[in-house]
Amino acid sequence: MNGVILSMPLDMHLHLRDHEMLEVVAPLTAHTFSGALVMPNLVPPVKTRDAVIAYRKRILDAVEGHNDFEPYMTLFFDASYDKAFLQELRDDILALKLYPAGITTNSQGGVAHFDIETLRPTLEAMSELGIPLCVHGETNGFVMERETEFMTIYARLASEFPNLKIIMEHITTQAAVELLELYENLYATITVHHLLITLDDVAGGLMQPHLFCKPIAKRPQDRAALLDVALRAHPKVMFGSDSAPHPQHAKESCGCAAGVFTAPIALQLLCDIFDRHDALENLQAFVSTNAENIYGICPAFKEVTLIRQPFLVPEKYGSVVPMYAGQTLPWSIGSVQ
Ligand code: DOR
Ligand code: ZN
DSSP states (O other), rough: OOOEEEEEEEEEEEEOOOOHHHHHHHHHHHHOOOOEEEEEOOOOOOOOOHHHHHHHHHHHHHHTOTOOOOOEEEEEETTTTOHHHHHHHOOOOOOEEEETTSSTOOOOBBBBBOHHHHHHHEEEEEHHHHHEEOOEEEESSSSHHHHHHHHHHHHHHHHTTSOOOOTTTTTOOOHHHHHTTTEEEEEEEEHHHHHHHHHHHHHSOOOOOOOOOSSSOHHHHHHHHHHHHTTHHHHHEEOOBBBBBOOOOHHSSOOOOOOOGGGGGGHHHHHHHHHHTTTTHHHIIIIIHHHHHHHOOOOOOOOOEEEOOEOOOOSSSTTBBTTTTTTSSSSSSEEEE
């Protein structure tokens, strides 16, 4: 096949940041995606209805001209939220995002102790209101085991709150793939970089700061498990890029910021991966239909045609170095309608 048409592509985990960075990165996603789930880890985090509404407006201003792009908003989880508070902003958000405190960029205000009783009132309110919970599932244990260690927390949340949709964000391990099968209310997003790289690509040779992210890429068998469910578009998994832009100086420095910037090349890379594995017929479900079903959303019409034509990845977008900067990818965006 030399051309692929994708309808209503969705990126169900995206960092758009704010201000100048937002101006640079938001139009790149709005060009090829119908919608994206926007993460709330700004400084300060998005924790009120006013903050959600104001941030959504700044995003829409930044993507002016792309009327066919919907920023699906999230609220930064806090165990102090009660049902009345959540009810008021129910229609302004698609999900809440829970970060363990300090686990990643701008997550200091996250959950410090996974004491179910402390979390219960908010999680029960979310279940009743039908608001999904997106989770950054890592402990602060040994870096290669952080996600696997978190599986017991996912299992407890899933069994204690059976009516709560829980999305395990950016899964990187075989353990997470296996857990998906055990609880009906567990779902997952998968990034494109975790389908491509392992820890070897990050730190096996010279250190590659632009591939450093949280959760860190894992072992070949973990990548194989992710590829397996993504390529067959398992109905409980969906694409979420976790594209996380940082300025070049914050990546190429001592104390490298975590995040891989893939937004402008995500569809081209996915097309290549699914093509190489003879699975192009499942790409539509992975990049759109599954998310529509899981979240019950109906995005604006957009049709993206990808063509088998070399695409030279720019060295930079503004101050941000993308994954595979300066390299040539086999697939390009042909047209967007
Ligand atoms: O690598 C990451 N970068 N992982 C996250 O969870 C957050 C993100 C960011 O916001 O930079
Ligand atoms: Zn993220």
